[in-house]
Amino acid sequence: ATTITEYDTIAAISTPPGEGAISIVRLSGEGAIKTAQQLFKGKDLTQVPTHTINYGHILDPDSKAVVDEVMVSVLRAPKTYTREDMVEINCHGGIVPTNRILQLLLGLGARLAEPGEFTKRAFLNGRVDLTQAESVMDLIRAKTDRAMQVAVDQLDGDLRRLITNLRQEIIEVLAQVEVNIDYPEYDTDQMTTQMLQEKAQQVLAKVDELLQTASQGKVLREGLATAIVGRPNVGKSSLLNHMLHEDKAIVTDVAGTTRDVLEEYVNVRGVPLKLIDTAGIRDTEDKVEKIGVERSRKAITQADLILLVMDASQPLTPEDQDLLAATADKRRLVILNKQDLPVKLTLGDTIAEADIVRTSITTGAGVAALDTKIADIFAGGIDNSQSTVMVSNARQIGLLRQAKASLNSVLAGIAAGMPIDLVQIDMTAAWDKLGEITGDAAPDELITQLFSQFCLGK
Template sequence: MVQTLTEFDTIAAISTPIGEGGISIVRLSGEAAVPIVNQIFKGKNLTKVPSHTINYGHIIDPETKQVIDEVMVSVMRAPKTFTREDIVEINCHGGIVVTNRILQLLLGHGARMADAGEFTKRAFMNGRIDLTQAESVMDIVRAKTDKAREVAEKQLEGGLLTKIQAMRQEILDTLANVEVNIDYPEYDADTITAKQMAGVSKSVIAKIERLLTTASEGTALRNGLATAIIGQPNVGKSSLLNYLTKSDKAIVTDVAGTTRDTLEEYVSVKGVPLKLIDTAGIRQTDNKVEKIGVERSKKALDQADLVLLLLDASHDLTPADQELIAATANKKRIIILNKTDLGQQLNKEELETTTASEVIATSILQEQNLTQLEDAIKQLFFNGIENSNDEVLVTNQRQVGLLQKAKKQLEDVIIAVNDEVPVDIVQIDLNGAWDTLGEITGESSPDELVNELFSQFCLGK
């Protein structure tokens, strides 16, 4: 018989990475979680044990009476669980065969396989968390630095939720006044109501703009900052990549044009996650292979969030150097004067003035001033935010897009008020902004959006 998937089924999945390890965890959630596990568990009667207890025993195959594994079973009853449903977690030995065998037994005794992200989706559907907190769960899993983890933890605690709810309440209070004015016009004046609508719109716009200023930092923490290492051949790009990654990822020689393709590596620099791209030297060349590398370097430059532009400090600027300085003028960049150990011909202060960029003189070979470079990267992106203990960061494009949409709707309210549009018409945009902010937290999100968001989660989460 084909099983119908419903939100009321008891679901099961492996919640730890598949492979060899100390333990694996098989998780169940749903009304029948405890009875299902009790059918294959030899030990205490799990239907009678207290909630939030860990119980020793064995998993057996009821048909063959074969012992599958020695386990510890955690029983957590609703509503004090992550999903607000009964949850059971089986801690078994961390082998692929034994973990899958236990999962198959559970599926054969009444559970169904969980969809990707379904545990977290149930937490959302049951009011345990909102959409921003659900997204933070995945951010914690994917965090590449301690700072990224800290920001995700704040989101999970409801940092962004609190701010969004406060803005929605501010709008809602005004909408209530508008309704009173529409229903009982003798108790209020249109001009007073219109001023209230414009005033609350300006107030909420200011709060939205403050959140939007954190978007680049939040996205960088979440996804890693695309960082292109740019420069002429043999200027030290690969040496810089090797230093930042603390490994020999790139071949370093005295021969110009050694790097023929872009190399990528994720690193953490002072809490800033960087997706480093070591590019081929950008120059005119007749070599077909090197020419392809140069084109890829130019593409990496276009897509970069941050540019580390290396120049040879032991020589005067060449026309090719000038072209690279011009090509990166509209990018966030740090200019690195490398090879100072060979003598410094370029003037650091003069270059800072002419390029309006941070300039750091260094010898990558001698590892001089590289800590200063790391500090500059951190300062460039997290000045005033990195050290804040209560800052809430917007961490993904879904949130950014909805905040921008709400801001536009509120700006339309102000324009309409100034044009003396009737309040019941202006109310439409104000109500739209209230709904849009609700989409961020999931309070007014369509089912399709919710399903799409949770489908990006891993199984067992």
């Protein structure tokens, strides 16, 4: 559908908060150009060709005082982000004039855009589907280049194409089933059943494939939950500090999250690690750390990856053994630290050599090898050379699981000899669920909720 619906004119500051060389105030809607023109001194924006940038000044419409020197982009529908008329005012004077310009626009009748409303309009006007809209959000939040690439590919519509094809296949088979049902004189029951079964199996295989990418996608998007554990004084704080300082800590700034839950991210060779429960590690004097193993256990259950630190200059203690046992089923690296001191620790051969890293965090020895090991853990899972369609989004994963359940019901129904029209219902449900992923069947409420997660001005 390419029909353009008219909505009111919205405005927002689209650049991140804070001081920058330029900031952008964005307008979208039928009245965007006229509204901007009322503040603009320069060429007549209502007359300039589309997709031009126009130099001029923003004047206070009452006092005629110059607010800022600006470059104004005029973008006429439909070839714009929202498919509506858009204006982007590039301000030069920092946050104060930028806010002033926004206020003036609001004074002229523009409405302050809700978070994500520009993208919501792009969706409502048929320019992007939900997976693409979500990837805008992912782009904003991307923590590594690879995560960014996944989002870019989705923005490109790879996931949408794949899902659309699957739905097309389901629809075709459902249509064929209808035809067969309409001609009961030909005994087509068995043929119909077989057709449904084959299609359900095929689609199910594709859905499973997508679901398998989900854990990687989640890691890329949200970071691999990593716990640094070990008894007191083995070097956990030192390791944490090394990671935070040397490996460029990533500060997240996600709309809707408050700062009181500070999540620490580090980027190890393109793998974002989300560090769990670093509070007890930060402060060496922390009493909490005396609880030691008990606290670690909790972090261990939440983690995807454990970095178990031990002091190589001490013989193995019962606490170390406890931690080894507690992490045995987990993906882990055992870090034998303080290698600069005489080594007294022996592990025996209970732990695979591949899972052991010997470091001296004070001298820096072995630390690069640790980074490599962490990155290697994903080498099998995350292949940088390959650009596959990946789902990374909890909503998409949930819907894929539901589609999978419906497809399994189709197969179970057929196996149990259920009537075709009941099997059809499950097949249709799978079609619906897949459609919700791309937004072809998404309820309004979902759309509103989804777009509200965006940053303002996106």
